[in-house]
Amino acid sequence: MHPEPIGEPTQDKEFRSGYLALAGRPNVGKSTLLNCLLDQKLAIITPKPQTTRNTVLGVWQNPKAQIAILDTPGIFGPRKLLQEIMVASAFRALRQADLILFLTEAGQEKFAEDREILEKIFSLPRPILLALNKVDRLVDKSLLLPQMEMYSQNFPFQEIIPISARTGEGTKELLQGLIRALPPGPPLFPPDFLTDRPERFFVAEIIREAAFACLREELPYSLGVRIEEFRENSRARGKDFIRATVLVERETQKAITLGHQGRMIKEIGEKARREIESFLDRPVYLELWVKVQKKWRTCGQNPLRY
Ligand SMILES: Nc1nc2c(ncn2[C@@H]2O[C@H](COP(=O)(O)OP(=O)(O)OP(=O)(O)O)[C@@H](O)[C@H]2O)c(=O)[nH]1
Ligand SMILES: [Mg+2]
Numbered sequence: 001m002h003p004e005p006i007g008e009p010t011q012d013k014e015f016r017s018g019y020l021a022l023a024g025r026p027n028v029g030k031s032t033l034l035n036c037l038l039d040q041k042l043a044i045i046t047p048k049p050q051t052t053r054n055t056v057l058g059v060w061q062n063p064k065a066q067i068a069i070l071d072t073p074g075i076f077g078p079r080k081l082l083q084e085i086m087v088a089s090a091f092r093a094l095r096q097a098d099l100i101l102f103l104t105e106a107g108q109e110k111f112a113e114d115r116e117i118l119e120k121i122f123s124l125p126r127p128i129l130l131a132l133n134k135v136d137r138l139v140d141k142s143l144l145l146p147q148m149e150m151y152s153q154n155f156p157f158q159e160i161i162p163i164s165a166r167t168g169e170g171t172k173e174l175l176q177g178l179i180r181a182l183p184p185g186p187p188l189f190p191p192d193f194l195t196d197r198p199e200r201f202f203v204a205e206i207i208r209e210a211a212f213a214c215l216r217e218e219l220p221y222s223l224g225v226r227i228e229e230f231r232e233n234s235r236a237r238g239k240d241f242i243r244a245t246v247l248v249e250r251e252t253q254k255a256i257t258l259g260h261q262g263r264m265i266k267e268i269g270e271k272a273r274r275e276i277e278s279f280l281d282r283p284v285y286l287e288l289w290v291k292v293q294k295k296w297r298t299c300g301q302n303p304l305r306y
Contacts, residue, residue, distance in 0.1 A: 016182035018098030026074025033165035034071040044209040106132035136164040210272035239283035
């Protein structure tokens with residue numbers, strides 16, 4: 001089920017390691033938690049549900065344990081093909097995992113919706129923990145206890161931990177709980193390993209996040225980003241050269257994404273370039289094009305070649 005361990009062999013019989021999948025409805029804070037645990041911005045985050053489209057792996061480690069964390073797309077009843085693919089990809093990650101952390105929002109009455117997902121997840125023979133996220137915005141903390149009871153009476157969670165992925169509150173306790181639930185085993189990845197995704201994947205994601213930030217409510221749900229060219233340290237320009245296409249499905253969406261006299265795409269490009277430079281830690285020349293490609297989401301296996 002898992003790749004062979006490629007980490008350093010260890011004599012430490014106490015060492016624990018394994019795959020942890022983050023699961024939950026869209027927008028509960030899975031990607032924010034991944035970034036918080038790794039103290040690194042790997043996954044993109046927006047206030048909009050259904051942000052994460054592909055599972056992202058990030059490796060957390062200390063001298064005693066290694067956790068290969070899989071951030072997954074939010075789980076919900078899909079209506080479109082892209083959504084179906086996202087939910088299927090989430091379940092693939094859950095089956096691959098040794099352990100699952102289910103997230104839900106603290107103080108929110110979403111048990112009925114969570115229950116449907118939890119019934120599926122609990123059919124997998126894995127330890128499952130529950131995190132009640134966003135406690136920082138919970139004014140009435142007395143809501144926590146009844147919520148914890150509701151979940152624990154219905155499902156045998158290994159542990160239930162209130163956290164805030166935004167402020168880091170409770171995440172130390174969460175990590176301790178996760179390590180306790182991990183099986184003993186050697187490291188799966190080398191000590192400095194962070195993620196299995198190539199740089200161009202993150203570059204495409206950062207452009208998508210910038211498009212979200214600039215377009216806000218006007219953002220077409222179907223917007224996608226394809227990296228066409230990525231030349232490191234291009235001699236002509238003395239920096240990395242990246243050419244990317246922003247894909248939309250209709251001419252009207254193209255007009256919105258370009259903006260009046262190209263102002264919008266320029267703003268997206270500038271924001272994305274700054275973020276990419278900070279992610280790669282080197283200067284970048286970014287060229288963005290907008291293209292209408294009908295049904296890019298459904299043509300072929302992976303229209304977004306990373
Ligand atoms: N106040 C508060 N907001 C949070 C916390 N964690 C996440 N958020 C916010 O919740 C929103 C969604 O966060 P994401 O991390 O993108 O959620 P997600 O579960 O990955 O969402 P999908 O990828 O769509 O499934 C963003 O606006 C975050 O800033 C938290 O602990 N406290
Ligand atoms: Mg996400």
